[in-house]
Amino acid sequence: MNSKISSLNKQITEAVNILKKGGIVAYPTDTVYGLGASMASLKAIERIFEVKDRPKGMAMPLLAVNRAQIKKLVNNIPPSAWLLMYNFLPGALTIILHKSDIVPDVITGGSKTIAVRIPDHPVPISLIKGLGQPIVGTSANLSGQPSALTAEEVRIQIGDKVDLVIDGGPCPGGIESTVVDVSGRKPVVRRLGAISLEQLQHSCPDIQLAKEIKNASRNR
Numbered sequence: 001m002n003s004k005i006s007s008l009n010k011q012i013t014e015a016v017n018i019l020k021k022g023g024i025v026a027y028p029t030d031t032v033y034g035l036g037a038s039m040a041s042l043k044a045i046e047r048i049f050e051v052k053d054r055p056k057g058m059a060m061p062l063l064a065v066n067r068a069q070i071k072k073l074v075n076n077i078p079p080s081a082w083l084l085m086y087n088f089l090p091g092a093l094t095i096i097l098h099k100s101d102i103v104p105d106v107i108t109g110g111s112k113t114i115a116v117r118i119p120d121h122p123v124p125i126s127l128i129k130g131l132g133q134p135i136v137g138t139s140a141n142l143s144g145q146p147s148a149l150t151a152e153e154v155r156i157q158i159g160d161k162v163d164l165v166i167d168g169g170p171c172p173g174g175i176e177s178t179v180v181d182v183s184g185r186k187p188v189v190r191r192l193g194a195i196s197l198e199q200l201q202h203s204c205p206d207i208q209l210a211k212e213i214k215n216a217s218r219n220r
Helices: 003-021 042-052 069-074 079-088 122-131 149-162 197-203 211-218
Strands: 025-027 034-036 093-098 111-116 177-181 188-191
Touching: 003 025, 025 122, 025 149, 034 042, 034 079, 034 122, 042 149, 069 111, 079 093, 079 197, 188 211
Parallel strands: 093 177
Antiparallel strands: 025 034, 093 111, 177 188
């Protein structure tokens, strides 16, 4: 076995054990490095807020392994969401849906919705499978600072505050996911990222940009 693969597998095994014990780990994804905890560990989730210096009322996304797991996290998946999931997941798309009761309020900041994504990267998928449940998928950086694209960038910002930083090399995407809110009457883009509006509209023609994004574009 290649020494790099062997090392990565050992890191993943260690990370799963840490997550099971209520710890937090940083890991590479297809977009940027993520900071994760078991969705069942409220103590670990609270710690992520502290590590990132993130306001408690701000929601955090969850990463799932497949669409079946997403179905358990939400109350209803409208047709527009199914279209987007089939076309862009696994991948750099985060979808906002109405949450089910199994999602702790601390993750959603008290909101009735939850942001979910299926990453297109073997490391977070292995972590979720090993843990047996979704993990928090917030970016592994200090709030307001640039997203980390390498393990070294994670270590510089928050390395001494997490239990493990998995070094899986540079993130292949390098751009955060696009966020689409499908919890209302029409799908709305809340954040433009790796997937463009044109790509989204090709699959879902009635998708709209949020007003704040339109205004920001006009003011450039």
